Amino acid sequence: MDSLITAAARALAAGDPLGALDRVALRDDASALALRGIAMAQLGDLVRARALVKSAARAFGPKEAVARARCVVAEAEIALASRDLGWPVKALDTARVTLEAHGDRVNAAHARYLQIRRLLLIGRLDEAEALLAALDPAPLPPVLRAAHELVVAGIAIRRLQSQSAHNALARARHAAELAAIPALTAEVENAALILDTPAxxxxxxxxxxxxxxxxxxxxxxxxxxxxxxxxxxxxxxxxxxxxxxxxxxxxxxxxxxxxxxxxxxxxxxxxxxxxxxxxxxxxxxxxxxxxxxxxxxxxxxxxxxxxxxxxxxxxxxxxxxxxxxPPVDEKFAAVFAFLADGESWSSSALALALGASQRTVQRTLEALAAAGRVQAFGRGRARRWMTPPIPGFATTLLLPAPLPSD
Incomplete structure (x- = not known):
């Protein structure tokens, strides 16, 4: 691995996507494409990020199974951040198995956390807890320890276990401080706001x-x-x-x-x-x-x-x-509960999370948009919905991926 790729990877691990792009923005080799995709994801351009990561996966040769698996994991994280909950889970599980077989336990654990976070989003708490119980966060780097505790807190919040949620968020805050990544710290603080917001x-x-x-x-x-x-x-x-x-x-x-x-x-x-x-x-x-x-x-x-x-x-x-x-008009309370995370959701993802038909969800969103309570971006299959931004709330950002050389 050349020095520019290594430097770009370290910049991404430190939460500096612009620094990473400075080093690889003009390169089109597979490693550069992957790093550019992760950088664009951290900057919020998830559509471009996904295209770059897919290109990187195709560019890696058939003998580079680990690199291709890491691209699959990166694409899954981008899909999760863009609330594409219909993304093929089997592909992520196959990538995780490949990473474990080649000794890349950090990225394999990262893949498992993505699976758990998806289950948490769609309300399948028992399955999320079962997968979480099989993971030991102690040997993992601070970034993944923070991710572990955020999932623990999310499950505790949904189960109305406030003290467990407080304890998990305290551990997540400590892990985020060790990671020294501003985006991760912002995500933990954003999660902590839930406990101080009327439920x-x-x-x-x-x-x-x-x-x-x-x-x-x-x-x-x-x-x-x-x-x-x-x-x-x-x-x-x-x-x-x-x-x-x-x-x-x-x-x-x-x-x-x-x-x-x-x-x-x-x-x-x-x-x-x-x-x-x-x-x-x-x-x-x-x-x-x-x-x-x-x-x-x-x-x-x-x-x-x-x-x-x-x-x-x-x-x-x-x-x-x-x-x-519910804290808001209960007719739309479930929709607002998902949109409250600050991310943009597709109507199909909301339908999957709510267990309702996509057309019913679309009618609800259109009524809320007419009342100015939600906003829509894009057209057709690329259309996404979110609540208007609230000053003082941190935006949840994509966690940086581990270094390709790890």
């Missing part, structure tokens, strides 16, 4: 207030009966009843919880749950049927009592009833 709203006794993640965790561990509008369930006394597949029952439970200890009129319940006006006895009959189903579903957590004008929720194992709601 939900508490609605009780006609009032509402924002809750941080640790407050949400404390609420779900309390003695209150919690109607959880984030996960469409009712929780209390260590028990949980899921109403994800029964939206009418959940709407009735939430409406009664928001007015507890008072009740809700039949007219309001029919309008909220059925989106109808009370006009004849058939609507009352339908409401009675759904209330009966709700009573059966909530046992033994709560009951439903008839009042002169409607119905009221009666907690059986708790002294208080509250509603836990």
């Amino acid at each position: 939900a709203r508490l609605i009780a006794h006609g009032e509402e207030r924002p809750l941080l993640l640790d407050e949400v965790e404390a609420l779900l561990s309390s003695t209150s009966l919690v109607v959880d509008a984030c996960r469409y369930s009712v929780r209390g006394a260590g028990m949980s009843v899921s109403l994800v597949t029964r939206p009418v029952l959940f709407t009735l439970a939430r409406m009664m919880a928001e007015t507890w200890p008072g009740g809700v009129s039949r007219e309001a319940l029919i309008a909220g749950a059925f989106r109808l006006k009370l006009t004849d006895e058939s609507h009352r009959a339908r409401l009675r049927v759904e209330i009966g189903r709700l009573r059966a579903a909530l046992k033994p957590l709560a009951g439903v009592m008839a009042t002169p004008r409607g119905f009221a929720l009666v907690p059986l194992v708790s002294a208080d009833v509250v509603v836990l709601a």
Whole structure:
């Protein structure tokens, strides 16, 4: 490996993409193309970066299996950064096996972390934890130790384990300091902001207030009966009843919880749950049927009592009833939860992460764009969506790749 390639690789490892480009910008050999691709990724031009890395993979000869595998890993990281979640995972796993077989354990671990980060993005936490448990971060360089702890923190945040998330972020911050890469430090600080940002709203006794993640965790561990509008369930006394597949029952439970200890009129319940006006006895009959189903579903957590004008929720194992709601308009809360990372998402990637059809996601994004709440860039298959930039929030940057000579 010549001195310019080595110097460019070291510049990239130190988080200096411009310094790397100064050395290889005019070269078209395979190693230079790979380094230029990584540099462009760090600078944010992910489309150009991906094209350069693909060119590098083709330029390496058939006997250069390790170099080609590293290009596959780099392309996977670029795909992850551009939220192309449909990128072929088998290719990344094949590259990881090749790297392990040739003793490149650092880049093999990097490939594994990319797989785990993709699983985390699409909400497959159990699979992400299983892969993470097989990795020992101790012998890895600080960059990958920071990546490990960021994944640990991400899983803990999704599982509402605030103390575990705090501890993991503290370890990630220490590893980032050892790496001395500004982009990595910014990514850790950006992740830490989540713990200081409202994660939900508490609605009780006609009032509402924002809750941080640790407050949400404390609420779900309390003695209150919690109607959880984030996960469409009712929780209390260590028990949980899921109403994800029964939206009418959940709407009735939430409406009664928001007015507890008072009740809700039949007219309001029919309008909220059925989106109808009370006009004849058939609507009352339908409401009675759904209330009966709700009573059966909530046992033994709560009951439903008839009042002169409607119905009221009666907690059986708790002294208080509250509603836990998303921090934003819950109709679009899941979309905003993904766009909040500051990255640009394709509608297909959002559909994969949300478990919804791509057309449904496209209609939602178009409605939000018309209201000025999201922004679109590009056209056709290259179209990406993101929330407007918020001053004071760090941009998540691509982590630099290990040196090709390592």
